[in-house]
Amino acid sequence: AQSVTQLDSQVPVFEEAPVELRCNYSSSVSVYLFWYVQYPNQGLQLLLKYLSGSTLVKSINGFEAEFNKSQTSFHLRKPSVHISDTAEYFCAVSDQNAGNMLTFGGGTRLMVKP
Amino acid sequence: NAGVTQTPKFQVLKTGQSMTLQCAQDMNHNSMYWYRQDPGMGLRLIYYSASEGTTDKGEVPNGYNVSRLNKREFSLRLESAAPSQTSVYFCASSERPMMVSTDTQYFGPGTRLTVL
Numbered sequence: 001a002q003s004v005t006q007l008d009s010q011v012p013v014f015e016e017a018p019v020e021l022r023c024n025y026s027s028s029v030s031v032y033l034f035w036y037v038q039y040p041n042q043g044l045q046l047l048l049k050y051l052s053g054s055t056l057v058k059s060i061n062g063f064e065a066e067f068n069k070s071q072t073s074f075h076l077r078k079p080s081v082h083i084s085d086t087a088e089y090f091c092a093v094s095d096q097n098a099g100n101m102l103t104f105g106g107g108t109r110l111m112v113k114p
Numbered sequence: 115n116a117g118v119t120q121t122p123k124f125q126v127l128k129t130g131q132s133m134t135l136q137c138a139q140d141m142n143h144n145s146m147y148w149y150r151q152d153p154g155m156g157l158r159l160i161y162y163s164a165s166e167g168t169t170d171k172g173e174v175p176n177g178y179n180v181s182r183l184n185k186r187e188f189s190l191r192l193e194s195a196a197p198s199q200t201s202v203y204f205c206a207s208s209e210r211p212m213m214v215s216t217d218t219q220y221f222g223p224g225t226r227l228t229v230l
Contacts (some may be wrong), residue, residue: 004156009154032216041223042223042224043118043204043206043221043222043223043224044157044204044206044221045221046218046219049216049218051216090156090157092156094212094216099212099213100212100213100214100215100216101159101172101173101212102157102159102212102219103156104156104157104158105156106154106155106156107154107156
């Protein structure tokens with residue numbers, strides 16, 4: 001079975017600083033990769049996803065993630081964060097060998113300070 | 115469009131009580147899902163419905179039942195609530211089922227359930 005590890009449960013960072021949220025998964029065979037964001041008191045929203053093609057994927061609000069098959073990682077980065085980026089971020093993996101069921105990591109709470 | 119809506123937003127139950135969580139979507143999606151979210155564990159799939167009239171177990175189905183009432187609505191029932199079911203419950207929907215697509219799942223705002 002797939003497992004997803006988000007190494008940092010909380011990441012405090014100052015506004016305009018760069019940030020990296022780490023995600024590792026257990027198997028690189030036939031997977032799709034996702035990052036979801038959850039703002040306070042809201043449901044999850046898809047931030048970006050990797051299905052195939054270019055290993056670097058980008059969101060409309062400046063986040064990007066790179067699929068690294070050899071390291072089984074899908075880290076999320078942003079060069080300059082805003083207060084409004086404060087949220088919980090979940091990495092998820094969809095295993096094609098398990099009916100595409102999504103397996104989520106435990107989440108990383110990004111706290112952007114002024 | 116309201117997207118995915120869930121009722122109630124909050125609920126407190128005593129052990130052994132029953133309740134039904136309601137979910138509705140107005141995006142004409144075929145597939146719907148119920149997840150639970152526990153601290154440090156991310157979301158885990160309880161049940162899903164690939165299409166109207168079908169339901170299947172997910173990763174953690176024990177203690178729950180579901181009903182796909184029609185294309186719009188998918189309810190989750192706890193027959194005899196236990197403290198281990200204290201969690202935040204999310205409903206989601208997608209245009210096509212996850213088994214055959216990577217369609218984005220759209221999530222509702224969640225129901226925070228406490229079982230005493």
